[in-house]
Amino acid sequence: MAYLANQTTRMADLPGAKYLPTKTNRRAKQIMSEVRKRLTALIKERAKAIQAGQNVEENFFHVLLNSELAEAHGIKNMNDLFGQVKLFYFAGYESTANFLVWVMILLGIHQDWQERARQEAFQVFGDRKPDYEGLSQLKVIPMILNEVLRLYPPVVELSRLVEEETKLGEYTIPADTLLMLPIVILHRDPEYWGDDANEFKPDRFAEGVLKATKGRPAFFPFGWGPRVCIGQNYSLLEAKLVLSNILRTFSFELSPTYTHAPYVVFTVQPQHGAPLILRKLK
Template identity: 50%
Template sequence: MAVLTTVLCALTAAWALKLLHAVWWKPKMIEKKLREQGIHGYPYKVVYGNTREMTELAREKGSEPAEQPHDILPRINPLLHDLATTHKKSFVVWYGTTPRVTIMEPDLIKEILDNKSGDFPKPKTNSFTHLFVSGLASYNGDKWAKHRKIVNPAFHIDKLKHMMPAFVVCTDDMVSKWRKLVNFMGSSEVDMSVEFQNLTGDVISRAAFGNNFEEGRLISLLQKEQGRLFLQSQMNISFPLLSYLPTKVNKRMKHINREVGSLLTRIIKKREKFIRAGEHRDDLLGLLLKSNLNQVQESNNSEAGMSMQDVIEECKLFYFAGQETTANLLTWTMILLSMHPEWQERAREEVFRVFGNDHTPANYDDLNRLKIVNMILLEVLRLYPSTSLIRTTRKETKLGELCLPAGVQLSMPLHLVHRDKEQWGDDVMEFKPERFSDAMIKETKDKAAYYPFGWGPRVCVGQDFAMAESKLAMAKILHNFSFELSPNYTHAPFAAVTLQPRYGAPIVLHKLPGVTTTAAVS
């Protein structure tokens, strides 16, 4: 009995020391090393880190009106804004026991994102994230390299051109619905945040799954719900044990994950049979499976390809990246063109100048002629990027003149870097698409000050897909309607999984004088 008591006491003491190391000694040692290098922030507090300061500042300042409409950081992250104002370039925020150092110098950002040796991997995903989406965007090392090699062919420009009919059909359906609303009353209020979620969901369903469009649409709806539940789960992210409890959110997320997995498994198995029979389709799934099969055959090794679960995760990523982020880009573009009608008119003049009164773009080459529309989309991505980039250190790592301890996350917040006066000038808070004219791009001090699709070897594989879809949608909208902000619109950007308008995006559409043609495939 005495021996058992001694063993239990020893185990308890060891557990207590390990806990003390995790919640106190290690964070305080990291904090000390960071301060010695000039990286400051709010002091670390046991277990909570700076989460209480985040909550208090959000309550105090999160609803304050901004001096300029596009100065959104004080609203979406008051703590980050406070620290950036005080410390300018590099500072630390504690998310529980995890230190997150903000990096704003373009040279250091480029060093992180260009790194090919694995010194700055993506942070490990938690169980909530895995239920929502993982895939290529969350992998590191050899697994990332294998998946990137297999996924790349599906997004080549020549393959993207074959998907344009799917883009056109979905966009024409949306525009046709709007025209009926506007023709009846002369104008109509529409919530763009809802409309573009539906549009991009339909586009990715048709472009990814082709003839399995209806099943793809069901997956889209389930993934949309999964995204909402994932956002709820993030409220408890500092308490990982909650992911194992049978809460209502957990049970529903796991059920959706199984249902989506089952739907995708049926679609994938059916498509694999077609491919083996020599029948191939140029949608994203078909291209992905063909590339996967080629990889296995060329290496004569099944391990060189992706498993069924790997393919499922990439399909789920198609939905998040292809639906959520593109919908946000289109939503913010409509809002900003409503705020800046002079640019709306310039874009519309370009669409009519390039395509005339009775034609809208129907192929990829058409879209490349829309220089002003492209400039507008790039400026919207500067001011309203969907998210930020995060990397981590697995061991003590050099970054420029810094020596970062293991276990430090590195945040490259697009909302801050895209608003750096040193890089963009004193008019950084203004909506000025001319920044992205060919002449101005050549004068940009450092291209790493702009990275809405990432940078370096991990640049987003779907950026051409997203830009083509967005250009097509905006061209067809501009060709058919003028628009303005509804009196019901409140400018309140907030950071959920991505940057979204908190109260939706009600826009009033007006019929263009003299335009009587319908948006049709040409």
């Protein structure tokens, strides 16, 4: 669906075009019907369990299904609920999954950093399953994750519509102006990151994001300010957990068939895939 949406942005927006029975429109309708069917089944199954008084995990999904809390969040009907579930599922899954793909690609290229991260994972966790306390002790792996997010942020730009005339420093921005924040450009700007801005150097984050950016808003893979992505901490925690498990189980390198071609669909993806050679550790 993201691919089809991306294709439509390259075409002229003719009034009523989305209602024409074109191949793209028919396929988009089919996909959305299937998505709605699956998520609706998931919603009904959880709602039924809650009504039956079954012991269910009280996660964010549970909050959305709780009628009083849902209404407090502006969810008044099934369409609102469906939209929220769809947003959290796809925005959370797609972005983190592709983020981890780029982590694997870059560590497949930079074997020295892969080994440093592996040693840290073994040192902190040994043979036990990663836990929250251990994940909070990691130093090298967060540096690597931040550097990957700098070079290949899942979302390359953010757009904001100015609803009323706004004074911003010396500029006056008229109402109904669409502003674009080019994340990927600022993340690679030599003015902020130096002449090696396009190079993979995780140690630039050795003392944290604030030191790396010198306090300037030059690193915002999850957005910035009061509208920062609600899933930022969860996504980073998930990435640390997954990477720690992979590093303690496999060593890996890029296949010779890999072709480097970052490509934007909904998120930044390797256009020709990311073939890896994995070797199980003894």
